[in-house]
Amino acid sequence: MEVTFRIKRYNPELPGKDKPYWQEFTLKDVVATDRVLELLHRIKWEQDGTLTMRRSCSHGICGSDAMRINGINALACKLLIRDVGEKVQVEPILGLPVLKDLVVDMEPFFEHYRAVMPYMVNNTPVPADGRERLQNQTDKDQITETTNCILCACCTTSCPSFWANGKYVGPAAIVQAHRFIFDTRDQTSPTRLQALSDPNGVWRCRTIYNCTPACPRGIQVTKAIGEVKLAIRKNSTQNVVKVSEIKEH
Amino acid sequence: MHIHKHEVIIVGAGGAGLMAALYASQGGADVAVISKLYPTRSHTGAALGGIGAALGNMEEDKPLWHAYDTVKGGDYLADQDAAKVLAEEAVAAVVELEHMGLPYDRNENGRISQRRFGGHTSNFGEKPVRRACHSADRTGHMILQTLYQQCIKNNARFFDEFHVIDLIVNNGVACGVVAVQLSTGDMHIFHGKAIFFATGGWGRVWQITSNAHSLTGDGAAICFRRGVPMQDMEFYQFHPTGLYGLGVLLTEGIRGEGGVLINGKGERFMEKYAPKIKDLASRDVVSRSIYMELRAGNGINGKNYVYLDIRPETVNRFLAEAGETRRIDTSTVIKALAETLDLCRTYAGVDPLTQPMPIQPTAHYAMGGIPTNIDTEVILDENKTVMRGLYAAGECACVSAHGANRLGTNSLVDLVVFGRRGGMVMANYVKGVDWTPLPDKPTAEIEAEFNRIRNSKGKLKTAELRNKMQQVMMDKVGVFRKGSEITEAVEDVKALTQEYMTNITIDDRGFKFNTDLLEAWELGNLLELAHVTAVSAVARTESRGAHSREDFPNRDDDQWMVHTLAKRCTDDLYPAEVPAMELNHKKAVDTSLADLDPRFLPKERTY
Numbered sequence: 001m002e003v004t005f006r007i008k009r010y011n012p013e014l015p016g017k018d019k020p021y022w023q024e025f026t027l028k029d030v031v032a033t034d035r036v037l038e039l040l041h042r043i044k045w046e047q048d049g050t051l052t053m054r055r056s057c058s059h060g061i062c063g064s065d066a067m068r069i070n071g072i073n074a075l076a077c078k079l080l081i082r083d084v085g086e087k088v089q090v091e092p093i094l095g096l097p098v099l100k101d102l103v104v105d106m107e108p109f110f111e112h113y114r115a116v117m118p119y120m121v122n123n124t125p126v127p128a129d130g131r132e133r134l135q136n137q138t139d140k141d142q143i144t145e146t147t148n149c150i151l152c153a154c155c156t157t158s159c160p161s162f163w164a165n166g167k168y169v170g171p172a173a174i175v176q177a178h179r180f181i182f183d184t185r186d187q188t189s190p191t192r193l194q195a196l197s198d199p200n201g202v203w204r205c206r207t208i209y210n211c212t213p214a215c216p217r218g219i220q221v222t223k224a225i226g227e228v229k230l231a232i233r234k235n236s237t238q239n240v241v242k243v244s245e246i247k248e249h
Numbered sequence: 250m251h252i253h254k255h256e257v258i259i260v261g262a263g264g265a266g267l268m269a270a271l272y273a274s275q276g277g278a279d280v281a282v283i284s285k286l287y288p289t290r291s292h293t294g295a296a297l298g299g300i301g302a303a304l305g306n307m308e309e310d311k312p313l314w315h316a317y318d319t320v321k322g323g324d325y326l327a328d329q330d331a332a333k334v335l336a337e338e339a340v341a342a343v344v345e346l347e348h349m350g351l352p353y354d355r356n357e358n359g360r361i362s363q364r365r366f367g368g369h370t371s372n373f374g375e376k377p378v379r380r381a382c383h384s385a386d387r388t389g390h391m392i393l394q395t396l397y398q399q400c401i402k403n404n405a406r407f408f409d410e411f412h413v414i415d416l417i418v419n420n421g422v423a424c425g426v427v428a429v430q431l432s433t434g435d436m437h438i439f440h441g442k443a444i445f446f447a448t449g450g451w452g453r454v455w456q457i458t459s460n461a462h463s464l465t466g467d468g469a470a471i472c473f474r475r476g477v478p479m480q481d482m483e484f485y486q487f488h489p490t491g492l493y494g495l496g497v498l499l500t501e502g503i504r505g506e507g508g509v510l511i512n513g514k515g516e517r518f519m520e521k522y523a524p525k526i527k528d529l530a531s532r533d534v535v536s537r538s539i540y541m542e543l544r545a546g547n548g549i550n551g552k553n554y555v556y557l558d559i560r561p562e563t564v565n566r567f568l569a570e571a572g573e574t575r576r577i578d579t580s581t582v583i584k585a586l587a588e589t590l591d592l593c594r595t596y597a598g599v600d601p602l603t604q605p606m607p608i609q610p611t612a613h614y615a616m617g618g619i620p621t622n623i624d625t626e627v628i629l630d631e632n633k634t635v636m637r638g639l640y641a642a643g644e645c646a647c648v649s650a651h652g653a654n655r656l657g658t659n660s661l662v663d664l665v666v667f668g669r670r671g672g673m674v675m676a677n678y679v680k681g682v683d684w685t686p687l688p689d690k691p692t693a694e695i696e697a698e699f700n701r702i703r704n705s706k707g708k709l710k711t712a713e714l715r716n717k718m719q720q721v722m723m724d725k726v727g728v729f730r731k732g733s734e735i736t737e738a739v740e741d742v743k744a745l746t747q748e749y750m751t752n753i754t755i756d757d758r759g760f761k762f763n764t765d766l767l768e769a770w771e772l773g774n775l776l777e778l779a780h781v782t783a784v785s786a787v788a789r790t791e792s793r794g795a796h797s798r799e800d801f802p803n804r805d806d807d808q809w810m811v812h813t814l815a816k817r818c819t820d821d822l823y824p825a826e827v828p829a830m831e832l833n834h835k836k837a838v839d840t841s842l843a844d845l846d847p848r849f850l851p852k853e854r855t856y
């Protein structure tokens with residue numbers, strides 16, 4: 001089949017192309033199972049080598065290629081043509097400065113990530129036998145879903161609250177915080193919860209719900225944010241997370 | 250020119266690089282980590298099944314058994330001192346990752362849960378053992394995230410999206426690297442006392458691969474051009490279960506949970522090839538068995554693939570036949586193999602709970618690479634002469650714990666064990682040495698090459714050339730090899746390299762985020778490594794591990810208990826002609842465990 005791509009371009013170095021503009025490309029011999037990323041590669045490799053995007057793994061695990069495809073955030077390598085149809089519009093994710101074509105400046109995103117102290121703190125000495133700390137599987141399951149996050153930014157850059165105010169830490173940072181707040185081995189939940197109750201923390205979430213369908217890892221982002229809100233209200237992390245039934249996504 | 254000065258310069262932020270960064274900074278060194286990708290994009294994150302360590306949480310296990318499996322899996326080409334370090338230090342490293350916060354799955358006692366994996370056995374090959382520690386089937390993702398988190402906690406200095414393009418050597422001492430900053434196109438010099446390469450593999454040499462687009466062997470090629478030999482390049486692993494047509498990896502953990510391989514006649518064919526441990530034989534054996542089935546016309550519907558079946562009814566039928574009491578159900582599969590289900594559904598439209606998965610072998614892992622000793626110091630010859638200031642670990646390095654074939658879960662072990670050792674060794678080293686000054690004009694040669702590519706006006710797009718190379722390597726230097734075909738491949742790759750040097754063109758002549766230019770430069774690395782691989786493969790006239798010669802079907806321990814060291818016969822970084830290659834087969838395999846225990850002596854490998 002033939003597929004038409006409409007891509008938002010921008011190249012700060014080239015006069016005439018240094019303002020965002022749209023460009024169309026047509027590809028022949030496309031099959032329904034081709035990935036959008038593969039086809040962007042075909043454009044880059046066969047038609048226009050200046051087309052610029054980030055990518056690496058090509059199977060949805062590295063988080064490099066978040067883009068807005070037909071108006072919805074997704075990883076280009078995880079969307080197939082059969083999911084998006086024969087007319088494909090691709091533009092950079094919103095809310096972060098565009099550097100070139102589909103490449104945005106990720107620094108503000110990672111700054112929010114770092115602000116939630118995304119690392120385990122446990123000052124109790126490790127077990128005397130030198131072995132692992134114990135944790136039961138049910139406790140571990142509280143964070144199974146949120147540890148799945150690959151920091152692709154699909155959720156944060158789909159959030160109208162984040163578009164309206166770039167200071168909002170955003171869904172991804174909250175998901176990352178959730179992963180530690182509800183890790184029974186961690187000892188810094190109070191500090192994290194306090195940081196997240198800041199005006200630019202969880203309360204900027206208006207449960208608009210864009211983030212959940214945008215997540216390529218199937219994380220129930222809005223639910224996770226809700227759990228953090230509840231923990232702040234209860235001032236406790238006990239009995240907050242309902243480990244979802246093993247769910248099929 | 251921007252010049253940065255840090256005692257330890259780490260190139261690569263996958264598992265090996267981050268582990269080294271952590272331990273070097275904990276040892277008091279001033280560390281910089283340079284990575285062409287954001288650290289969390291590194292391919293370590295794609296590792297699925299698990300990390301092996303003889304914790305003995307599920308049943309009795311010992312590091313010595315792990316070392317034995319590693320040596321045997323490596324078809325006795327593994328250096329036994331390295332295999333010993335790998336198996337012994339795995340235990341501490343895996344536990345330390347837990348202390349850092351890694352969310353392992355747990356057993357009923359709250360300890361780290363472990364599962365079976367190909368080639369891992371108890372008591373010297375007696376029966377499969379549960380040794381692979383895991384976090385569902387996204388163990389690599391969790392390792393990468395956990396290490397990155399710890400680096401943030403420790404305020405590590407990162408240079409993200411800086412692409413390293415050359416190694417700086419002064420009087421035989423490594424003293425820095427040159428990197429391009431992606432966002433500006435500017436060149437930066439990083440001046441260091443210890444330079445550590447952890448740039449990962451080069452699966453992109455082949456057409457069907459589980460490897461990321463970014464895995465282009467930059468670090469290995471850079472060191473090679475600066476006079477470091479490449480060791481054992483003929484040993485490249487094809488993983489048996491890549492998703493048909495795409496090469497995306499389906500973890501061995503599927504077979505660990507009970508999954509079986511089925512041919513077009515509906516037979517569980519691994520019973521023929523590995524009667525004892527069947528589908529869990531080591532990877533080279535399983536990949537070859539699949540090819541034999543395909544050749545015998547036993548593919549599915551006459552096509553080039555077979556099935557991997559994890560449907561509970563299939564698995565339980567075989568478990569019952571084998572007299573095992575264990576049974577699996579849908580929820581076991583969903584829990585243990587969430588990632589796999591997602592991959593199959595997304596990319597193949599197949600639901601593994603109700604349908605078998607179509608698979609074919611896929612280029613997966615480089616056993617060879619930059620030669621090092623067990624302290625990650627880079628070595629230059631059969632006498633293990635150390636190149637001062639230069640270190641390497643992870644997939645780009647060859648220590649060689651994996652010999653001719655790596656066991657599943659042992660790469661992640663390699664990253665954390667040798668990354669950790671490297672970090673500690675470098676922290677010590679930099680305390681005791683002075684700065685080696687930078688040589689004159691350290692960027693001259695690499696700048697000339699970049700200018701050549703930027704201004705190239707030939708006829709061939711780099712993607713076209715890359716495709717041709719990948720096809721040649723897939724057809725002629727793949728799972729089964731013949732002398733005549735590999736010789737053709739050498740000539741083909743040389744011809745393609747000549748084209749690369751004289752007749753390419755790119756579209757993007759700018760500086761900012763010029764991925765067109767960098768991809769072209771990466772192709773130069775792939776060609777360089779394809780060439781060494783083919784040259785090394787022609788010379789080894791035996792079959793061992795992943796290197797399987799139809800014209801020399803047997804292992805030949807009298808002649809070939811040696812590593813291959815391949816050297817480029819020129820000091821010129823970018824010579825006008827494709828450089829000749831010199832092979833050295835004098836570096837003997839370390840057999841220090843066999844000296845103490847005859848069970849480590851080479852013998853026929855049966856599973």
Ligand SMILES: Cc1cc2nc3c(=O)[nH]c(=O)nc-3n(C[C@H](O)[C@H](O)[C@H](O)COP(=O)(O)OP(=O)(O)OC[C@H]3O[C@@H](n4cnc5c(N)ncnc54)[C@H](O)[C@@H]3O)c2cc1C
Pocket residue numbers: 260261262263264265266283284285286287288291292293294295296297298299300388389411412413414447448449450459460461467468498500613614642643644645657658659660661662664
């Ligand atoms: C799909 C898949 C599944 C796997 N599953 C398992 C498993 O279950 N168990 C197991 O043990 N092993 C597994 N492996 C193998 C294992 O994941 C890899 O061998 C290992 O992760 C390599 O780690 P590394 O640190 O050496 O390199 P990588 O993680 O590949 O990282 C390379 C780093 O180098 C950087 N880099 C590269 N070139 C440059 C340059 N020129 N300049 C600057 N930076 C550069 C990159 O940005 C990156 O940060 C799997 C591999 C694949 C592909």
Ligand code: FES
Pocket residue numbers: 055056057058059060061062063064065075076077078
């Ligand atoms: S390229 Fe890695 S997630 Fe798409």
